Amino acid sequence: MKSKDLLYVYETIPYQQKNIYPSDLNTNTILQVDDAMKKYGFENKVKKLKTGHFAIDMKREDGSRIATLKNPIYPTNSQAGRKIAIDKYKTENFLSKAGLRTTKSKVYTSDEMDRARNEAYSSGAEGVVIKPLDMSLGKGVFVNVAEDDFDFYWKECTAVMAKTSRETYHIMVQEFMEGFEVRATIIEGNLISVVARVPAFVKGDGAKSIDVLIDEKNESRKECGYLSKHQIKKSDSVKTFLKNSGLTLDSIPEKDEYILLISVSNTSLGGEVIEITELVSKEIKELALNALAALPGMYCGGIDIMVRNFDDTEPGVIEINPFPVLSLTMFPTYGQPAKPADYFVNAFYTKDALINGYQSKADSDGVDKYVRNYMRYHDRQQRMYLNQFATNNQQ
Template identity: 35%
Template sequence: MDINLLKDTLIEHFNDTVVNQYDSHMDSVPEIAKEAIKKFDDMKYEMASPSKIVFYYRGREVGGFNGQNIMTNKKEGTRIARDKYKTEQYLMEKKVATTKSFIYDANQFEEAKKELEKHTMPFVIKPYNLSSGKGVVMNVNPENVSEAWLNCLKAYEGSTDGAQVIIQPQLPGIEARFLVINEHFSSAILRVPANITGDGNSTIRELIKCKNHLRKQNPHLKKFMIPLNLQLESYLTDIDLNLDSVVQKNRVIFFTSVSNVALGGDTLEISHLVSDNLKRLAESAVEAVPHLKSAGVDIMFSRFNDEEAKVLELNHAANLVMHYYPWKGTPKQPIHDYINDIYEEAQREKKSFGRLKKFIRKRLNN
């Protein structure tokens, strides 16, 4: 993540944008889906479990959600998407711009270090099958790889039997989540590491308290406060600041280099800024994986019209609620879009079946 480029992007496009406020407090996929389906008289739903909602068109099952996973994704597609390394192989096979990663078992540290020593660029280390930014370590090189490797394995929170680690070239630019629903671009969210912007009067502690108060009013971000802990204090010490420092007006201070919403990061909706080329790249990434129709696609780019952007990974169970409640920017409605899509598809199938029955009846009468 190019922090300077990110700061410039925030200043240019979001510095004068107000923080969103929301009337709705629906914070789960089933809640939103139940509301969205009300507009269709001939569609019903059934709660198969507390997190699984199934849709029916005139009594026929047509789709649904199982947690964050959209049920038009088949098991084979989700199995591939869970494997970051295998996904990368499919992307390369279909000539979708992506990275070239290395994968190692938890006990292959020495082999991984030797590979890093062959390169001058920094790398990213991440667990191969975890999500939400868990265990991700940036700016890894032969000097700090030992510490990074241990931090990565800690994310498994217990036994590392069978654990694997991916080492990926750290690309220049900024990273955004592109959401693709039924093979069509839906929304793009720039996930920004936890931060505050100085006002010239308030301390960092006061700015964090104020920002956390606003986050508590966001149906999605209310679960993810900026933590006041030793790690944050240590980070501030490294840049000659502390919680009682007053930051000059408009100066942005980041508390981590990882764009993890769960650690207090921001979500900025950027669909209006990204080019059709980047949207098509996201769609192509989903198309490259067999039996996958919907996913979150993480893309690294240097400009909003970047033609050399690369796909980092896919998430078959992408956070859908996040796109309803961005910190800043115009909210989107991917769950509504999905339900509209399956309704229109069901209607088309009904009309086609009706025409087929009419054709058969006509032939039989002749």
Template identity: 30%
Template sequence: MTQEQPTLTRSEQKQAELEEREGLKSRLLEEEALRRGHQTRRLTYDTAIITINSQDCLFKDMNGPLSSAANMEICDNKHVARSLLKANGLTVPASTYVRLTEKDKIEDFAQEIGFPVVIKPNNLARGEGVFTHIDSVDSLHTHLEKLSKLIKDETEKILIEKQFIGDDFRFFVVDGEVLATTKRARSNVTGDGIHTVLKLIEAKNKLRLENRDLKNFLIPTDPAKLGRLFRQGKTLDSVLDDGEYIEVRDESNIASGGDGIDFHETVHPTFKEIAVQAIQSVPGLHYGGVDVIAEDITVEPTEDNHVVTEVEFSPGPLSMFPWEGPPRDMAGPILDFYEKTLNS
């Protein structure tokens, strides 16, 4: 007799889904290690021991023994990381770090730097709690209330920054070399003159389900999450013209249903130098992701056409599963780095 599996509560189901999703980075590294003939031992969904040059190395996701807890803490603290970037001569958004309770200071700073502004938590990931295109004092206070409900602690500090209008790019850097450059395009659909926006989203989500990474990050159909669509005078029932392209969300990260588009061969080389410099701004950080917003990533960077927004300690495998362009490996270069370093 087959024993029935226990029914999971909703929270248990969400945790199981999270572990399955988060474990992808670790599994990709483990698969590459096994392909190279290294011994591996799985500990948890996101940790494994990989034996490299006779040394047992503990990895969490793709971060190994040379990725320190201090590195992670600095990268996760957007304000501190940004201060290091700025001190190293990189162009960053005008921003301030202030408690949620200090509404007057937040409002004064927004008016000082000029709208539109962005507010965001200091240490959450995947775009959670990031509110963009705030274009008035009333809108600012409305979104501060939303952020308060999310954080649930008004003594917490948040970032408020001048919004830079451009496209969002992620650079993947290992040991002083940029190995992938990917545009993080906002959630979008392209019309065919026949189907509604809703049907176009559903069709695109079917394709995303075939992608090992994107299957976990579908485009939502909840109208409350599609503000950009409605600001353009469209609804889920709108039928787009054949070839008409429209972005449906403001968020530009993959977790929000965005697309990864490869730009590695066309990015201006000076932007790659900036990405390497950003990683080196965090002492002891050997590899990671760098987020840049730029008007045009293919032209030479100036102080006015881009900003460096974040350094990512544990970037997702965006370049390995792009929506457009060739896949670019992340796990292999990280193992190359450890094989070289542990052999020296």
């Protein structure tokens, strides 16, 4: 995202007021599903794993266990599809063979920095994306990296991976797509919402420095139970990003001037989330559904897409997250919150009831809706598989 994209988003959305959420907000995806199951009277057992994460045994009324939901596994997602989604390079391959627009990337080991830099800019690219091959939540991701800053961000990415248990660090250098990032959340084959993910930024008043504006924005974020958990940090990455824009923390932006502070659009780094499902084009929604359907046996996922505007007819997929954070859709900074956990439990139990011949707790209209959505999604999966089969036969 660039400043012009930021200006476009905030001038286009119809919302005037930020959403305010309570301080005791439940932001854990597993526990959000637990809340939904209790709401609709579905049997379950929550347990805490040795890893510290929660898991839910999803049960029928007779006490028999159907499946276990745990981070990072939705029980309806296949193991094969999930492994492909985690590997961003394999995901690109599957999407390309399905005829879907996505990025072009190369994968390197952490000791191949010089080779990666030389190849990345050999065709005249002004900026690229550097990211770990198989991490999520925006960790180690650096966007629109210029050649002069390549070594710095490569080492930053390596440092992030060094904090994990990996023996080998694989880094992906990806084509940079112009525009801004949106996240489409798909649950049980149904598009729940599309949100714009906005990186950390400040808006100038013509008098205060960026440093002071960050402090003021962090104070305002404390008023919201969701944003308060994610303050904007004056990190080296922020300082480097500002430097590349010809700015420092001491710079004073003009009145109403939007100043991006970092390239990664993640709420954990001080970003914001804007609900835009009803504002975006059919092509953006179709690409999201087709992208998830292109991975074998995948029903739930977060599809990250680059768009140039809300009406974009040629969007492109960046990556697919097989365990999307539901809070992005439940607690947008602007716009109507969605109910992904509600949809998941009702669709999941409707499907199990039909397969195993018992009465679903969903009302009759709800059952029809979930079944129709499943059938449409199965048709979509078949189309994507046929596209991939045809591509493989041509190679």
